[in-house]
Amino acid sequence: MTAVDLLLAVIVSALAAYALLAGADFGAGVWDLLAHGRHADRERRLIAHALGPVWEANHVWLIFVIVATFSGFPTAFGLIARGLELPLALALAGIVLRGAAYVYRAYGEGAAGPESLWSRIFAVASSITPFMLGVSGAALATGKVTATSGPLAPFGSAFTLVSGVFAVVVTAFLAAVYLCHDAGTDPDAKDLVPAFRRKALAAATLAGAVSLALLPLLYRDAPVVAHRFTDRSIPFVVLAVLCGFGSIAVIWARRYVLARATAGAAVAAVLLGWAAAQYPDLAVGAATARESAAGTANLHALLIAMAFGLVVILPAFYLLLKVFSGPEGEREFEATQSQ
Amino acid sequence: MLGSTLTDARVQTGFSLAFHIVFAVFGVGLPWLLIVTEGRWLRTGDAVWLALTKKWSRVMAVLFAIGAVSGTVLSFEFGLLWPAFMARYGGVLGLPFTLEAFAFFAEAIFVGLYLYGWKRLSPRAHWLTLWPIAISGTLSTLFIVTANAWMNVPTGIKEVGGKVVSAEPLAPLTGPGALPESLHMLLAAIMCTGGVVAAVYAVGMLRGRRDAYHRRGFRVGLVTVLAAAPVQLVVGDLAARVVEKYQPAKLAAMEGLAHTRDHAPLTLGGIYDPHTGKIRFGIEIPDGLSLLTGFRADKTIRGLDILPAKEQPATPVVHLAFDTMVGAGMAILGLATLLAAVALWRRRKGIRPLIPLNRPWLVAGALTGPAAMFAMLAGWEVTEAGRQPWIVYGRMTVREAATTSGGIGWSLAATVLVYLGLATALVLILRRLATGAPPSLAADSDLPTPLDPDSSALESPRPEHAHLEGTPR
Numbered sequence: 162m163t164a165v166d167l168l169l170a171v172i173v174s175a176l177a178a179y180a181l182l183a184g185a186d187f188g189a190g191v192w193d194l195l196a197h198g199r200h201a202d203r204e205r206r207l208i209a210h211a212l213g214p215v216w217e218a219n220h221v222w223l224i225f226v227i228v229a230t231f232s233g234f235p236t237a238f239g240l241i242a243r244g245l246e247l248p249l250a251l252a253l254a255g256i257v258l259r260g261a262a263y264v265y266r267a268y269g270e271g272a273a274g275p276e277s278l279w280s281r282i283f284a285v286a287s288s289i290t291p292f293m294l295g296v297s298g299a300a301l302a303t304g305k306v307t308a309t310s311g312p313l314a315p316f317g318s319a320f321t322l323v324s325g326v327f328a329v330v331v332t333a334f335l336a337a338v339y340l341c342h343d344a345g346t347d348p349d350a351k352d353l354v355p356a357f358r359r360k361a362l363a364a365a366t367l368a369g370a371v372s373l374a375l376l377p378l379l380y381r382d383a384p385v386v387a388h389r390f391t392d393r394s395i396p397f398v399v400l401a402v403l404c405g406f407g408s409i410a411v412i413w414a415r416r417y418v419l420a421r422a423t424a425g426a427a428v429a430a431v432l433l434g435w436a437a438a439q440y441p442d443l444a445v446g447a448a449t450a451r452e453s454a455a456g457t458a459n460l461h462a463l464l465i466a467m468a469f470g471l472v473v474i475l476p477a478f479y480l481l482l483k484v485f486s487g488p489e490g491e492r493e494f495e496a497t498q499s500q
Numbered sequence: 501m502l503g504s505t506l507t508d509a510r511v512q513t514g515f516s517l518a519f520h521i522v523f524a525v526f527g528v529g530l531p532w533l534l535i536v537t538e539g540r541w542l543r544t545g546d547a548v549w550l551a552l553t554k555k556w557s558r559v560m561a562v563l564f565a566i567g568a569v570s571g572t573v574l575s576f577e578f579g580l581l582w583p584a585f586m587a588r589y590g591g592v593l594g595l596p597f598t599l600e601a602f603a604f605f606a607e608a609i610f611v612g613l614y615l616y617g618w619k620r621l622s623p624r625a626h627w628l629t630l631w632p633i634a635i636s637g638t639l640s641t642l643f644i645v646t647a648n649a650w651m652n653v654p655t656g657i658k659e660v661g662g663k664v665v666s667a668e669p670l671a672p673l674t675g676p677g678a679l680p681e682s683l684h685m686l687l688a689a690i691m692c693t694g695g696v697v698a699a700v701y702a703v704g705m706l707r708g709r710r711d712a713y714h715r716r717g718f719r720v721g722l723v724t725v726l727a728a729a730p731v732q733l734v735v736g737d738l739a740a741r742v743v744e745k746y747q748p749a750k751l752a753a754m755e756g757l758a759h760t761r762d763h764a765p766l767t768l769g770g771i772y773d774p775h776t777g778k779i780r781f782g783i784e785i786p787d788g789l790s791l792l793t794g795f796r797a798d799k800t801i802r803g804l805d806i807l808p809a810k811e812q813p814a815t816p817v818v819h820l821a822f823d824t825m826v827g828a829g830m831a832i833l834g835l836a837t838l839l840a841a842v843a844l845w846r847r848r849k850g851i852r853p854l855i856p857l858n859r860p861w862l863v864a865g866a867l868t869g870p871a872a873m874f875a876m877l878a879g880w881e882v883t884e885a886g887r888q889p890w891i892v893y894g895r896m897t898v899r900e901a902a903t904t905s906g907g908i909g910w911s912l913a914a915t916v917l918v919y920l921g922l923a924t925a926l927v928l929i930l931r932r933l934a935t936g937a938p939p940s941l942a943a944d945s946d947l948p949t950p951l952d953p954d955s956s957a958l959e960s961p962r963p964e965h966a967h968l969e970g971t972p973r
Contacts, residue, residue, distance in 0.1 A: 213612075213615075213616050214612035214613065214615065214616035214617070215612055217564070217565060217568055217608040217611060217612060218605065218608040218609045218611075218612050220568065220572070220608070221568075221601065221604055221605045221608050223572070224571075224572055224575055224601050224604065225601045225605070227575050227576065227579075228575060228594075228597045228598055228600075228601045229598065229601075231578065231579060231586050231590040231594075231597070232590055232591060232593070232594025232595075232597055232598055233591070233594065234590075235586055235587050235588065235589070235590030235591045236587045236588075238579055238583075238586050238587065238590055239579065239583035239584060239586050239587030239588075239590070240583070240587070241579070242576075242578075242579025242580050242583050242586070243579075243583050243903065243905060246580050246903075246905055246907070246911075247907070249576060249579075249580065250576070250580060250911055250914075253572065253573055253576045254914065254918065256569055256572055257569045257570070257572070257573060257918065257922070258918070259569075260565050260566075260568060260569035261565065261566060261569060261922050261925075261926075263565065264561060264562045264565040264566070265562075265925055265926075265929060267561075268558055268561055268562050268929060268933075269925070269928075269929045269932070270929075270932055272928045272929045272931065272932030273924070273925035273926070273928040273929050274925065308583070312905070312907055454591075455590070455591025455592075455594060455667075456591060456664065456665075456666055456667055458666070458667070458668070458669055459591045459592070459594055459595070459667055459669045461669070462594070462595050462669030462670070463594050463595065463598055463669075466595055466598050466599055466602075467598060467602075470598070470599070470601075470602035470605070473602070473606065474602060474605045474606060474609070477605075477606060477609045477610070477632070478605075478609055480609075480613070481609045481612055481613055484613060484617060484620050484621070485612075485616065485620070
């Protein structure tokens with residue numbers, strides 16, 4: 162395995178971590194947007210509570226992916242940034258507004274407009290970001306994105322648009338699955354479990370339907386990647402299908418901890434299937450990994466720094482998830498809020 | 501002019517950087533102050549320290565989030581606005597950026613544990629989570645500024661025909677500008693945090709809220725900004741020497757020196773006139789610049805004329821910004837010296853508190869906040885405008901680096917609108933947070949204790965308020 166391949170593997174793993182962790186945070190924003198009925202406020206509070214300690218750390222995976230890409234594959238990054246400028250700028254707007262709205266709602270005490278305003282901004286921004294990132298990823302597979310293809314090129318095919326929708330549905334699916342568990346361990350929110358269970362089942366079904374619609378579009382709009390997909394990605398597809406149906410089964414059986422694992426595995430399998438089919442292109446027809454890589458000495462330095470960094474970060478990340486995963490002692494959220 | 505892609509890209513970058521820096525400095529400085537206040541609370545059980553800790557941690561929560569998202573904007577903008585720069589030098593700058601990403605990772609993880617872990621961690625473990633936040637915030641400042649230092653003094657790189665053929669991975673971290681410039685920024689961040697904290701509590705006291713909560717908040721902030729000032733003088737001097745050696749045109753612009761000469765004067769203030777090459781309304785100290793840089797009057801200093809006019813930085817802006825920074829810094833240093841003398845005198849006489857709290861001192865303390873912020877922003881203006889027209893000094897111009905995309909005007913307008921909206925909301929929220937001690941404290945803290953504020957009744961160990969949250973168990 163060369164340094165280039167190793168770095169690609171690190172980037173794809175980080176992207177998967179981003180999808181599974183931050184993806185669920187965005188998906189939770191989608192459920193915030195769709196919340197209605199007499200439990201809407203309590204659902205929103207559960208969502209805010211679940212995001213609080215982790216969303217910033219989850220978000221750093223994206224920064225890591227960006228930095229690793231421009232450090233490791235600088236010429237490809239320059240080209241991709243030009244080709245995807247519009248969807249990336251809109252994803253960025255979503256990231257900024259989502260984060261700001263979250264803290265303004267949590268700490269603003271109404272000083273800068275009512276909570277409902279920031280709640281709405283939070284929810285809408287949360288839904289925009291995964292759509293734009295889905296479009297961006299799919300556009301790299303089409304072979305129609307170059308430095309001069311213009312801002313609208315990434316939106317120019319049904320494949321990229323449906324991929325954006327797919328990303329939103331998938332993040333909503335992950336969020337609903339995670340929230341089933343969160344609600345179940347929170348004495349004050351136990352009665353919300355059935356609602357999130359219904360949402361999880363609905364999102365799983367919808368994700369399956371959208372992925373079926375996506376396959377013919379992949380072959381039509383991204384032929385190069387589609388052929389590699391047939392050659393290489395079948396094992397991942399099988400895994401994704403098994404874990405997808407498995408998720409429905411275990412959610413049905415109310416096994417929510419297990420459901421986290423199967424749902425995560427299904428999403429990771431889809432992502433890996435795409436990555437395998439994309440290899441060795443970063444932007445099909447415009448940049449391959451090898452051609453756009455930085456010097457070997459720089460790649461080695463990056464990989465060494467990443468190895469050391471991950472040794473420090475992964476245990477800390479585990480600590481974070483562990484500290485906040487256990488059953489609630491007291492409702493600290495309210496206590497902080499009311500201070 | 502606005503409307504040209506190059507100018508729009510520059511304005512958007514400058515605006516985004518300024519927005520990020522103004523809020524991110526508190527993410528760097530506040531954790532260190534929290535280590536002090538929460539540590540004091542752990543040792544004494546004093547409710548005032550807990551109240552300050554809680555308040556500042558809420559401020560940190562908001563500002564850290566804004567710093568995080570606006571930092572993400574910058575990492576995208578490198579590619580969106582300066583694609584040619586990233587395509588050529590992204591690999592060279594990979595190491596500092598990657599290390600910065602990890603530092604940011606650690607910061608975000610422990611910020612989550614800190615802000616939401618009051619009940620889930622023991623008080624001691626909770627206090628300990630501040631250390632990784634403070635250390636990684638400091639490291640991320642140092643790493644990110646080394647990337648800028650490398651753009652100023654690009655070393656360890658070989659290029660053939662506009663392509664990097666080899667680059668030493670460690671060059672950005674070991675370059676001559678790396679240490680002085682990154683330390684200069686770190687101290688600036690700490691001074692800004694201390695100054696603004698001091699300013700908030702000074703204004704509170706000027707408005708009559710003279711309780712222990714305000715006195716201590718003021719003291720922690722003021723001591724921080726004033727103690728850092730002399731160190732900053734030394735580090736800033738080192739940074740300027742690196743500029744003199746490696747970026748002579750920037751130094752000439754900072755000092756408004758048009759022509760290379762010995763016995764170069766030092767001109768304080770004034771406006772540089774690019775047509776005559778002279779500074780109007782400035783105070784000239786004969787031989788000053790030669791003495792400062794070379795320690796002898798006949799030291800030759802390179803002027804702007806070492807470069808053709810087209811390659812010179814915008815001297816009027818650079819000189820003004822530089823003198824703003826130095827002037828504000830010197831004012832803070834002057835206050836530090838004066839206050840140190842007064843505190844020593846008061847200690848000899850047995851007067852408490854050591855820091856006098858009458859009106860002139862409070863006004864002076866309140867001004868350290870804006871002074872530090874202005875100095876910091878002016879300093880960035882010096883380092884960026886002073887490097888023009890280069891993005892990587894001597895290797896790539898800003899013009900070559902910029903995007904050629906046509907839609908940048910829209911992106912600039914959207915950025916300015918969104919950021920102005922967010923900044924307005926943020927200011928409103930911070931003002932709401934700055935409304936004094938929590939009611940449970942304020943009720944008893946209006947009892948002034950003229951001789952020693954630290955002996956007032958409400959500061960006895962373990963008052964009831966301390967049991968509300970996070971009490972040692």
